Amino acid sequence: MKAGIDTKIMNRPNINQLYLKDTSFANLMQKRVFNVLLVASRYDAFIMEEDGRVEEQIYFEYVSLNLSSPPRVKQVTTNEEAFEELALKRYDLIITMPGVDCSETFTQAKAMKRLYPYIPIVVLTPFSHEVSRRIAKEDLSGVDYVFSWLGNVDLLVAIIKLIEDKMNAEVDITSVGVQLILLVEDSIRFYSSILPNLYNFVLKQSQIFSTEALNDHERMLRMRGRPKVMLARTYEEAMQIYEKYSGNMLGIVSDVSFVRAGEKDKKAGIKFCTYVRSCDPYLPLIIESSERENQKEAIKLNASFLDKNSKKLPVDLRKTILKNFGFGDFTFINPNTGEPIVTIKNLKDLQDNIDIIPDDSLYYHASRNHISRWLYSRAIFPMAEALQPRQITDLSEISEIRKLIFDAIVQYRKMKNRGVVAIFKRDRFDKYSNFARIGNGSLGGKGRGLAFIDAMIKRNPTFDNIEGVNVTVPKTVVLCTDIFDTFMESNNLYQIALSDISDEEILEHFLKAKLPEELKPDFLAFFDVVGKPIAVRSSSLLEDSHYQPFAGIYSTYMIPSLDDKNEMLRLLLDAIKAVYASVFYADSKAYMTATSNVIDQEKMAIILQEVVGTQYNDRYYPSFAGVGRSINYYPINDEKAEDGVVDLAIGLGKYIVDGGRSLRFSPRHPNKVLQTSTLDLALRDTQTRFYALDMNRGEKPFSIDDGFNLLKLSVRDAEKDNSLRLMVSTYDPVDQMIRDGYYDGGRKVVTFANILQHKAFPLASILDSMLTIGSREMGRPVEIEFAGNLVGPGNTPGTVYWLQIRPIVDMKEMLSxxxxxxxxxxxxxxxxxxxxxxxxxxxxxxxxxxxxxxxxxxxxxxxxxxxxxxxxxxxxxxxxxxxxxxxxxxxxxxxxxxxxxxxxxxxxxxxxxxxxxxxxxxxxxxxxxxxxxxxxxxxxxxxxxxxxxxxxxxxxxxxxxxxxxxxxxxxxxxxxxxxxxxxxxxxxxxxxxxxxxxxxx
Incomplete structure (x- = not known):
C-alpha cells in the first residue's frame, strides 16, 4: 500500500490529488502461535508455574494486554512423549527446559528440527553462570533461541510474540508498512530481561493508539499494526535485518560487544550503528553498554546511551524509547531552546493545531521525520507513507508541508470513517465523522442498509469522483434497538402499545414518556456537527429484509435546524418517540398480521440523519431526490429491463413516495424521457408541486401524519428561490414550444433536460453506477433512494447522497x-x-x-x-x-x-x-x-x-x-x-x- 503521490512536494496539484489507501488490519499477523508444546520435568514445570498452569498464566497475561487468541499449552515430561505428541498434532512452537544433562536437550532439539524444520524451538533455562558456561559449549544449530527463565510469565508472552513477529515480518512490513524495532544483543541474560519489558511497553502503547479506532472490533484489529520486534545476536544478523527492512525501521536498540565475523568484537555495535547512521541521519538509535566510555561514541552518532549496569535499566529503556521512537504524545518544541510549544495526543489534535505551530518548529520535526515516525508508531500507515519521503531542505517549503499534513489528515479521517459503524463519542464526532451508533443492539433494516452502502462506497473508489462529483452517505447516527427496549420497559408502554386504542391515543402516551437522559448531550453534540435539519427515520428489525420489507409502514419525521438547541432537542425527542409509536399503529398491526409476524417481536432502531438540502428563507429542500431500481419492467424503445429505471423530482423524496408526479427515465438512456417526448405530455405529466421542510418552529404538535411540518409547494415557489436553474425548461406560449434551460418568463417545466440531455451534472452516470454496483454487491436487483445538491458550498460541485438500498426479490420464473x-x-x-x-x-x-x-x-x-x-x-x-x-x-x-x-x-x-x-x-x-x-x-x-x-x-x-x-x-x-x-x-x-x-x- 502506497500513498500514491508524487515525491515533488512543490507540485501543488499532486497535493490536492492526495489519495490514501486504507490499511486492511485484518490481513496482518496471519501466522499465529496457537499450540505450544512444553517439554519439561514435573519439577521444572512446577518451578515455572509456581503451582499454577502455564496456560492460565499466559491467558491472563494476554487478557491484561487486550490480546486475542492466547495459545494452548501441552506439557510433556520427556522427549519420548514430545515425539509422540508431535506425531499426533500440529504445534507452532516447542519450548524445552534442559534437565541435568544439558547436552541431551540440544541433541534432541536437532532431532526434532530434522523431523519438523518449520517449528521454532526455544530452550528455556534457569540462569546461572554454570548454565551459561555449559550452553556456550553446546551446538545450538537445532535451536532458534535460548532464553533465561527469570520467573516472569511476561517472558513466555515475549517469546511467543517474537516468534510471531518473525513469521509475519516480511508480509506485514512490505505490504502495508508495519514498523520494526531491532534489538541487537547476544547476552542471553540481557535479552531475556529486555524483551519482556520491550514487548510489554509496545503492546500497551498499541492499546493506547488503538483508541484511534472507531469501534471495539476495529480496535482489536488495529493492534495487529503495532511495531514488530526482531532480535539479532550477531553483527551479520543485524546487518541482514537492517538491509532488508531499513525503510520501515522505527528505531534500533544495540549492544556494543557481540560477535562479528565469527569472533567477539568489542566495538561491533559502534560499527553497526555507524553504518546505520551513514544511511539514515535521523533514525533513533539507543546504544547500551556496561562500559561507560562507549557513551562518547554514542554521542558522536547522535544516539542515546544506556548503562547496562544500572538497576533501573528497564525504566530507562522505556523512557528513552517513548521519547525517541514516536510513541506517546507528540510534543512540538522550540528548536532553539528545546521548550515545548504544544503537545499532540491524537490525530484530531494535530488537525486542530497544525495551523498554530511555528514554522521553525514544524520544519525541525518534519525534516527529521519525527511526524511520520509518530504516525507509524500509531499504525497510521497511509499518512506516514505520504509524509515520509518528503526531504525538506528549505524553510520556504513549510507552507506546503503544513497544507499536506492537514489535507492528509482530512483525507485519512474521511477514509477511516467511511464504511465503519463507529461507536458515537461526542468529543470525537466531528465534520469528518460519517456513521456512528449509540447503543449495543441491532441497527435495524435501514441502518444495516446504510452501513452496507457506506462500506460499498469505500470498496468502490469510483464513487469518490464521477466527473468531479462525489457519492456519499449523509452524516448518520443510529440509536440501536436496545434503546427502544429500555424506552418501552422503563415507561411501561407495552400494555398501551398492544391495546386496541386509536393511533392518536398511542402517540399521546408515547410523547409523554421519557427517553434516557444520557442521550441528550449526545444529541446536542450531533446538532453542533451537522448544523442542518435532522431526519428521524425508522429502522426496524423487519424493515428492508429480503422477503418482507416494511417499506413505508413506519413513520419518518423531519425537524428543522433551530438556533435554540434546547427547543430543537425537544423536537428531536418527540420525533423519536413518534417513530417508536408508529410500530404500534393500526396499519402496522394489520401489516404484521398479513406477513405472519408478531408485533411484540418487532424492535425499532432509529436513524438520525442530516437532511440533504439547502435553506431558502423559511423552507429547506434538496435540488433533487429520487428512487432508482436496477430492473425496469416498463422499458421503452431500445431500453432493456436490466438498464434500470429512476423516478426523479425536485424537493424532498417524500413527494415521490406519496405518489406525486416525478420524471421517470432509464439512467442508461437519459436522452429518452417519455414524459417530455411531446409538448402535451411535458405540460401535463411533469412535476408541478414539491415538498419542503418548514423551517419555522411554529407550534404544530406532533401528529400521526409524519408530514405535518412539510410544505407542499408549487414549482413557482422554487422559482422564487432561484433553485431551479439546471432542472427546468421554459415553455414559450407564443411559439408553442419548450426550450431547454431557464429563461425569464414562461412556465417552468421540470424536465431535468440540462442534466439528462446536456450533462451539466453527471447524474445519469452516477445513478447507473449506483444501480449497477449496488445490484452486483447485493447479488440481486435493488431499489435505491437518493437525494442531492447540484451546487456545494462556495460554488463547489454538488454531491449525491445515497439514502437507502434494499433488495427487489426477482422471481426466476419467466413466461413465454x-x-x-x-x-x-x-x-x-x-x-x-x-x-x-x-x-x-x-x-x-x-x-x-x-x-x-x-x-x-x-x-x-x-x-x-x-x-x-x-x-x-x-x-x-x-x-x-x-x-x-x-x-x-x-x-x-x-x-x-x-x-x-x-x-x-x-x-x-x-x-x-x-x-x-x-x-x-x-x-x-x-x-x-x-x-x-x-x-x-x-x-x-x-x-x-x-x-x-x-x-x-x-x-x-x-x-x-x-x-x-x-x-x-x-x-x-x-x-x-x-x-x-x-x-x-x-x-x-x-x-x-x-x-x-x-x-x-
Whole structure:
C-alpha cells in the first residue's frame, strides 16, 4: 500500500490529488502461535508455574494486554512423549527446559528440527553462570533461541510474540508498512530481561493508539499494526535485518560487544550503528553498554546511551524509547531552546493545531521525520507513507508541508470513517465523522442498509469522483434497538402499545414518556456537527429484509435546524418517540398480521440523519431526490429491463413516495424521457408541486401524519428561490414550444433536460453506477433512494447522497412471449403494461370498483371500505384481485383511491383501470413497488378506451356477488382464475376459470 503521490512536494496539484489507501488490519499477523508444546520435568514445570498452569498464566497475561487468541499449552515430561505428541498434532512452537544433562536437550532439539524444520524451538533455562558456561559449549544449530527463565510469565508472552513477529515480518512490513524495532544483543541474560519489558511497553502503547479506532472490533484489529520486534545476536544478523527492512525501521536498540565475523568484537555495535547512521541521519538509535566510555561514541552518532549496569535499566529503556521512537504524545518544541510549544495526543489534535505551530518548529520535526515516525508508531500507515519521503531542505517549503499534513489528515479521517459503524463519542464526532451508533443492539433494516452502502462506497473508489462529483452517505447516527427496549420497559408502554386504542391515543402516551437522559448531550453534540435539519427515520428489525420489507409502514419525521438547541432537542425527542409509536399503529398491526409476524417481536432502531438540502428563507429542500431500481419492467424503445429505471423530482423524496408526479427515465438512456417526448405530455405529466421542510418552529404538535411540518409547494415557489436553474425548461406560449434551460418568463417545466440531455451534472452516470454496483454487491436487483445538491458550498460541485438500498426479490420464473395470444373472450383482464412476472393460480376472488356508480369525490370512502374488506381476506388467509380506476395509493384523492399498503395487503394482483370520463395517468405502482416485488404481487394498467388492454367488467357484472355496495362488488369463482405475467415483456393477463395456462416454450 502506497500513498500514491508524487515525491515533488512543490507540485501543488499532486497535493490536492492526495489519495490514501486504507490499511486492511485484518490481513496482518496471519501466522499465529496457537499450540505450544512444553517439554519439561514435573519439577521444572512446577518451578515455572509456581503451582499454577502455564496456560492460565499466559491467558491472563494476554487478557491484561487486550490480546486475542492466547495459545494452548501441552506439557510433556520427556522427549519420548514430545515425539509422540508431535506425531499426533500440529504445534507452532516447542519450548524445552534442559534437565541435568544439558547436552541431551540440544541433541534432541536437532532431532526434532530434522523431523519438523518449520517449528521454532526455544530452550528455556534457569540462569546461572554454570548454565551459561555449559550452553556456550553446546551446538545450538537445532535451536532458534535460548532464553533465561527469570520467573516472569511476561517472558513466555515475549517469546511467543517474537516468534510471531518473525513469521509475519516480511508480509506485514512490505505490504502495508508495519514498523520494526531491532534489538541487537547476544547476552542471553540481557535479552531475556529486555524483551519482556520491550514487548510489554509496545503492546500497551498499541492499546493506547488503538483508541484511534472507531469501534471495539476495529480496535482489536488495529493492534495487529503495532511495531514488530526482531532480535539479532550477531553483527551479520543485524546487518541482514537492517538491509532488508531499513525503510520501515522505527528505531534500533544495540549492544556494543557481540560477535562479528565469527569472533567477539568489542566495538561491533559502534560499527553497526555507524553504518546505520551513514544511511539514515535521523533514525533513533539507543546504544547500551556496561562500559561507560562507549557513551562518547554514542554521542558522536547522535544516539542515546544506556548503562547496562544500572538497576533501573528497564525504566530507562522505556523512557528513552517513548521519547525517541514516536510513541506517546507528540510534543512540538522550540528548536532553539528545546521548550515545548504544544503537545499532540491524537490525530484530531494535530488537525486542530497544525495551523498554530511555528514554522521553525514544524520544519525541525518534519525534516527529521519525527511526524511520520509518530504516525507509524500509531499504525497510521497511509499518512506516514505520504509524509515520509518528503526531504525538506528549505524553510520556504513549510507552507506546503503544513497544507499536506492537514489535507492528509482530512483525507485519512474521511477514509477511516467511511464504511465503519463507529461507536458515537461526542468529543470525537466531528465534520469528518460519517456513521456512528449509540447503543449495543441491532441497527435495524435501514441502518444495516446504510452501513452496507457506506462500506460499498469505500470498496468502490469510483464513487469518490464521477466527473468531479462525489457519492456519499449523509452524516448518520443510529440509536440501536436496545434503546427502544429500555424506552418501552422503563415507561411501561407495552400494555398501551398492544391495546386496541386509536393511533392518536398511542402517540399521546408515547410523547409523554421519557427517553434516557444520557442521550441528550449526545444529541446536542450531533446538532453542533451537522448544523442542518435532522431526519428521524425508522429502522426496524423487519424493515428492508429480503422477503418482507416494511417499506413505508413506519413513520419518518423531519425537524428543522433551530438556533435554540434546547427547543430543537425537544423536537428531536418527540420525533423519536413518534417513530417508536408508529410500530404500534393500526396499519402496522394489520401489516404484521398479513406477513405472519408478531408485533411484540418487532424492535425499532432509529436513524438520525442530516437532511440533504439547502435553506431558502423559511423552507429547506434538496435540488433533487429520487428512487432508482436496477430492473425496469416498463422499458421503452431500445431500453432493456436490466438498464434500470429512476423516478426523479425536485424537493424532498417524500413527494415521490406519496405518489406525486416525478420524471421517470432509464439512467442508461437519459436522452429518452417519455414524459417530455411531446409538448402535451411535458405540460401535463411533469412535476408541478414539491415538498419542503418548514423551517419555522411554529407550534404544530406532533401528529400521526409524519408530514405535518412539510410544505407542499408549487414549482413557482422554487422559482422564487432561484433553485431551479439546471432542472427546468421554459415553455414559450407564443411559439408553442419548450426550450431547454431557464429563461425569464414562461412556465417552468421540470424536465431535468440540462442534466439528462446536456450533462451539466453527471447524474445519469452516477445513478447507473449506483444501480449497477449496488445490484452486483447485493447479488440481486435493488431499489435505491437518493437525494442531492447540484451546487456545494462556495460554488463547489454538488454531491449525491445515497439514502437507502434494499433488495427487489426477482422471481426466476419467466413466461413465454405468447402470454397475450389468448383470445379476449377467454380472459377477464389483459394488460400491455404489467408489473411483476410469474404465474399465480390460487386466487378465486375479484374485488372491483363499479364503473357505473364511480365518483372520484367518493374515493376516500371507497378506501375505507376496501380496508375493511382486506381485513376479512387477511383473517381468512385468502387473496384477491383488486380492480379500480385511477392511481391506487395516491395521496391526492382526486387522482385515485388513497389506500395504503396495509389496506390492500392481501391483494395478489392490483389493476388500474381507466374510465371514459376519468383517465388518470397511471402510477405504475410507484408507492407500493417494493412490496409488490417482494410479495410477487402483480400490477396491471388497463385503458380500454385507448385500445390498451382489455377488461371484461360486463362478464363480472353478470356473475353473482358475494358482497356488493354502492361502490364495490366482490365476485367469487368456483375455481381459481389464472394470472400470468411476463415481466420482461411487460405483458399480463387474467384468464376466466377453466382456461389452462399457456405452455412455456
Amino acid at each position: 412471449d405468447e402470454v397475450m395470444d389468448l383470445p379476449d373472450e377467454r380472459t377477464i383482464l389483459k394488460s400491455n403494461t404489467a408489473l411483476g412476472h410469474g404465474v399465480m393460480d390460487n386466487v378465486s376472488h375479484i374485488v372491483y370498483v363499479k364503473s357505473s356508480s364511480f365518483k372520484s369525490s367518493n374515493n376516500v370512502n371507497i378506501a375505507r371500505e376496501i380496508e375493511k374488506i382486506n381485513r376479512t381476506f387477511t383473517e381468512r388467509e385468502e387473496n384477491y384481485i383488486l380492480v379500480g380506476p385511477g392511481r391506487w395509493g395516491s395521496s391526492d384523492s382526486s387522482l385515485g383511491i388513497p389506500v395504503k399498503w396495509p389496506h390492500i395487503s392481501s391483494a395478489r394482483l392490483i389493476v388500474e383501470s381507466a374510465l371514459d370520463n376519468y383517465r388518470i395517468e397511471p402510477s405504475q405502482g410507484t408507492h407500493f413497488f417494493q412490496n409488490l416485488t417482494s410479495f410477487g404481487v402483480g400490477y396491471f394498467t388497463v385503458n380500454t378506451f385507448a385500445g390498451d388492454g382489455y377488461y371484461d367488467e360486463s362478464y363480472l357484472n353478470e356473475l353473482p356477488a358475494v358482497y356488493e355496495s354502492e361502490s364495490l362488488r366482490i365476485v367469487k369463482f368456483d375455481a381459481p382464475v389464472l394470472i400470468e405475467i411476463n415481466g420482461r415483456k411487460g405483458k399480463g393477463l387474467v384468464t376466466k376459470p377453466g382456461v389452462e395456462q399457456i405452455e412455456n416454450k
